[in-house]
Amino acid sequence: MNNHLKDNSTESIDSKETLRRLPLFSELSIEDLRKVTSFSRVKKFQKNDFLFHQGDFYTGFYILLKGTIKVYKVSSDGKEAVVHIIKPLNSFADIPLFEGTDYPVTAKCLEESLVLCISKEGFLELIYENPEISLRMLAGFAKRLKAMVNQVEDLTSKEIPNRLAKYILKEIKTAGTEKLAEPFVKLSVPKTTIAAYLGTITETLSRSLKKLQDEGVIRVNGKSIFVNDIKRLKDLAK
Amino acid sequence: MNNHLKDNSTESIDSKETLRRLPLFSELSIEDLRKVTSFSRVKKFQKNDFLFHQGDFYTGFYILLKGTIKVYKVSSDGKEAVVHIIKPLNSFADIPLFEGTDYPVTAKCLEESLVLCISKEGFLELIYENPEISLRMLAGFAKRLKAMVNQVEDLTSKEIPNRLAKYILKEIKTAGTEKLAEPFVKLSVPKTTIAAYLGTITETLSRSLKKLQDEGVIRVNGKSIFVNDIKRLKDLAK
């Protein structure tokens, strides 16, 4: 269960180039970048590894370099509410930096993943000395707040096929196939996880996918989704 | 409709004391406080006045000094999704400061309200010169992100009576009557708004209130809610 300490190797940071590519650190001087390397580590995790559990003592936050991470809460009755599906270059578990709490969520790898682990103390020191980082961080938080506001709006006012349409559309966009004659995505996460992210269960997701398919909007083949009628899909999503 | 410019008077800031009481500005020097007064205004709004509409050109953010504000989104089919119910000392519409967008939501007064309006340009200048403000702002954003994560969890995994229980509990806490033999609140917002905030409709809210009452958990009298069994209520909320 508590396998977030075994089974993952610490790799030395491949120079400061990795850091430079991250929006958060892109403007730092060489010295500051060196500082960052002193309190951060790149770690590799295997599929199904836990990075941390809800309630663990807070030690720092993460930036995903490669792979996919599921961030979720487990309620008292054992149900998983998926809060975020993290993709590369996004940070997570950075809220407790400023809240002084334990990890409020659980993070689990959905595939082999590479993450940058950044220690709380080191980072807070850095941020006090480099205010421009806090501005970047503010921008990042603002973006996420906006996304969360949208998520709340969707959850309160949209039915599941509509939320699904929106999800597929977003996936198509990040896959970069939006402009093709037949846009498509290969889902990188199990449908159970997508269901929990959309606030439903697999059965309902399965039926919603079928519904969209029957209506000629999409075509589903295992983990691949092909969009036949993107206009219709956009209409459902809004 | 567009009455956010008429009908509200601009009042001169009652010295710097108002600002000092706000967490965001509490550590500023006298000179900086004077600066803040130069690009901010206290305004009074009447019940049902709009502060801004979704899509309006962004000019700045707000801190509520007195009253209650409903922050919501209107979807294409005309439904209102209430995103926040703002209480005094909380700021709102600060996300677009860092996102460069128009107002993404609409803000409407639920009662006569006093707000501090802070201009985007002035504030951004100030924040560049006073990094400690950005740290306070980060703390504020972190707190809200955490609240939004909770909100998403509730919306995805809890039924309406449970969400309602949680809402009542929060209201009891802010009312400060939690420790009394019979904790109570007087709801400061119409039930329609509470319903939209909980992701449902008035009818269902009405029935959920009745259900909690029939189970002996609460007693409802118009806008007042009395808690008979706070243990039970807490249990429902978690």
Next chain:
DNA sequence: TAACAAACCTGACTTAAGTCAAGGAAATTA
């Protein structure tokens, strides 16, 4: 490659919550 376990799908059924319609209470305005 066989064997096992996840993940996924489908059908029959139940239930929570939404819709529609009507009437009553409360608050606002005349």
Next chain:
DNA sequence: TAATTTCCTTGACTTAAGTCAGGTTTGTTA
């Protein structure tokens, strides 16, 4: 105070989504 509007409640009904149970497919591991 009466009149009007907004807010709230209740009942009968519909529908979306959840539950339960079975079976299939897919993917892992031995």
